[in-house]
Amino acid sequence: MDKTPLSFSSKVGLLILVTSIFFLNFLSRILPAPLMSSIEKDLGLVHAEAGSFFLLISIGYCSSLAGSGFLFRWLTHRRIIILSSIATGIALLIVAVGKTYWAINFGLILLGLVAGAYLPSGITTITSSIKAGNWGKAIAVHELAPAVAYIAAPLISELLLKVCSWQGVLASIGTASILLGLLFLRMGRGGDFKGEPPNFTNLGILMKQRAFWIMVIFFSCGIASSMGVFSMLPLYLVAERGFDRSYANMVIGISRIPPVVMALISGWISDRLGPKRTMKYALVFNGVTTILLGVVPEGWLLFMVFMQPMLSACFFPAGFTLLSRISSDNVRNIFISMTIFFAYLIGAGLIPTGMGVLGDAGQFALAISLTGCMILMSVVLFRYLKYEENQSS
Numbered sequence: 001m002d003k004t005p006l007s008f009s010s011k012v013g014l015l016i017l018v019t020s021i022f023f024l025n026f027l028s029r030i031l032p033a034p035l036m037s038s039i040e041k042d043l044g045l046v047h048a049e050a051g052s053f054f055l056l057i058s059i060g061y062c063s064s065l066a067g068s069g070f071l072f073r074w075l076t077h078r079r080i081i082i083l084s085s086i087a088t089g090i091a092l093l094i095v096a097v098g099k100t101y102w103a104i105n106f107g108l109i110l111l112g113l114v115a116g117a118y119l120p121s122g123i124t125t126i127t128s129s130i131k132a133g134n135w136g137k138a139i140a141v142h143e144l145a146p147a148v149a150y151i152a153a154p155l156i157s158e159l160l161l162k163v164c165s166w167q168g169v170l171a172s173i174g175t176a177s178i179l180l181g182l183l184f185l186r187m188g189r190g191g192d193f194k195g196e197p198p199n200f201t202n203l204g205i206l207m208k209q210r211a212f213w214i215m216v217i218f219f220s221c222g223i224a225s226s227m228g229v230f231s232m233l234p235l236y237l238v239a240e241r242g243f244d245r246s247y248a249n250m251v252i253g254i255s256r257i258p259p260v261v262m263a264l265i266s267g268w269i270s271d272r273l274g275p276k277r278t279m280k281y282a283l284v285f286n287g288v289t290t291i292l293l294g295v296v297p298e299g300w301l302l303f304m305v306f307m308q309p310m311l312s313a314c315f316f317p318a319g320f321t322l323l324s325r326i327s328s329d330n331v332r333n334i335f336i337s338m339t340i341f342f343a344y345l346i347g348a349g350l351i352p353t354g355m356g357v358l359g360d361a362g363q364f365a366l367a368i369s370l371t372g373c374m375i376l377m378s379v380v381l382f383r384y385l386k387y388e389e390n391q392s393s
Contacts, residue, residue, distance in 0.1 A: 011129050014190045015141050018122055021085045021184060022145035024177040025118050027153055028088050028111060029057055029348075031173060033231045034157040034252070035166040037238055037245045042166070043101055047235060047364075051356020054231045056105055058349025060112025065120070065341040077121035077128075077191030078184075084121075085181030087114035092174030096167040116344075120337045125191030127324050135324060136275075140267025140317040147263040147313045150230060150256035154249035206338060211326060214385045216342045218279060219319060221375040223347025225286035226312040228371065229293070231352040232359070233305070240364040241301060255306040263313035270318040275325070278318035280382050285311045287376025294369030 032039065036050050071080055091114050095107035122142070130138045160169040206212055233252055237243040243251070270278045289308040296304050323336055351371055358367035 011138075011190070014129060014188070015126065015138060017184055017188055018081065018125060018190075019142050019145050021081060021180055022118065022122055022142060023149055023152075024173065024180055025084065025088055025115050026146045027149040027156075028092055028173055028177060029061070029115055030149060030153050030227060030230060031157065031170065032057075032108075034154040034234055034249045035161075035169060036235055038161065038166045040235075043104075045101070047239065047359040048353070048356040049101070050235065051232060051353045051359070053104075053108055054352040055349040056108040057112040057115075058345050060109040060114075061116035062112075062341045062345040062349070064113045064116025065337045065344070071117065073194070076194055077125045078188060080117050080121040081125065081188070081191065082181050082185045084114055084116075084118040085184060086178050088118075089174040089177030089179075089181065091115070092170045092177065096171040096174065119340060120334075121191060123320055123324070123336055128193070129190045132324075136271035136317060136321050137267035139320045139324075140263060140265075140270070143266065143313060143316045143320075144260065144263045146226070146316070147256065147260045150226075150309065151253050151260065154234070154253035158246055158249050158253075203334070203338075206335065211385055212335070212339065214381050215319070215323060215326075215339050217378055217381060218283065219339055219343030220346040221283055221286075221378045222279075222312070222315040222319060223343055224351045224371055225283075225290055225315075225347075225375050226309065227348045228351040228355075229290060229308065229368065231348065232355040232364075232367075235356075235359065236364045236368065237305075239359065240362075241298070251302065251305060256309060258306065259309050259311075259313040262311060263317075266314040266317045269314060270321055275318035275322040276382060276385065279315055279322065280379055282311045282315040282318070283375055283379050286315070287372050287374075287379070290372030290375060291369045292372070294365040294367070294372065 032053050036053075039045065039053075040047075040050050075083070088111065091107060091111040094110060095104055098104040098107050123139070126138050126142055127135055156173075157166075157169055160172060164172075230252070234245070234248050237248040237251070238245055266278070273281075286308070289304060289310070292300075293304045293308045320336070323339060326335065355364065355367040355371070358364060
């Protein structure tokens with residue numbers, strides 16, 4: 001076992017492979033969004049039922065994050081990455097062959113369950129393999145995965161829907177995830193050590209830290225501004241703003257191209273400004289633009305669709321860098337797991353479900369603006385975020 005951090009350039013191959021796995025992991029969880037109009041029509045669902053799909057994924061995802069720590073007793077981070085990638089593909093295939101609403105619900109919970117095992121091991125593998133001075137750049141490359149997935153999801157959906165059903169779209173991505181997991185099994189290196197399994201002592205210490213709960217709120221807002229809004233944006237544009245489904249997916253896909261550029265430089269921004277300041281600026285911008293997305297007239301709507309996700313890519317590299325600096329190597333997986341456990345349940349589960357409920361009441365725009373208000377109000381907590389930085393960082 002070799003846990004000695006090396007230079008950024010010497011680990012580019014590992015970083016690309018891990019980022020590719022994260023891309024399909026993330027894509028699998030947001031893919032129902034651009035397919036939702038087709039799924040609603042095919043299964044006869046209302047908006048609240050459609051929004052609950054993301055709650056089910058988040059329940060599975062968060063359950064996995066909460067329980068994944070116990071896997072570290074038996075499995076190395078490398079093996080967890082491999083198993084998560086292969087199992088995510090299998091779960092997508094199960095959803096694709098589901099014939100009823102309840103069968104699909106089961107598949108979505110399973111999807112979240114197996115996909116959730118990846119993130120703590122992925123981040124730990126990167127930060128244990130690369131010197132701390134390059135974490136901002138390395139995590140920024142890793143966070144290209146969701147930035148590109150936001151572009152790819154609607155565009156891949158529309159492309160494949162021309163030749164197959166929504167089930168075929170899911171099956172195609174599932175197959176790709178299985179193959180990539182097998183590739184990492186053969187070629188992947190890094191993460192060949194076990195993490196610290198959770199126990200009542202370290203969990204108790206974690207739960208008593210004010211910094212932990214503040215980071216949960218920040219990540220809830222970061223996830224809500226990106227995945228939460230993205231999950232329901234196609235339905236909002238189609239059902240309430242009168243967009244054609246294909247046009248809405250095309251616009252949403254293209255609007256996610258500029259954030260990829262921001263993701264490329266977000267590591268430099270985080271290293272330059274510091275993670276706390278970068279997170280604060282990103283949340284302020286995301287809060288204001290999310291509020292405006294719900295209230296602007298038709299003439300400004302397309303502009304806000306493009307502006308709203310612009311800085312979302314800057315939040316997560318800075319956020320994960322700060323999480324890594326607060327926690328030590330042996331318990332970093334627990335800190336990340338529990339932070340994302342609560343944040344994902346709120347930002348990617350409860351908030352999209354709430355949007356769907358308000359959408360059924362004809363208040364989709366209000367739901368989006370209220371989400372923006374929550375994001376904007378969270379920045380007052382930065383004055384209370386105090387911590388003792390991990391010396392190994």
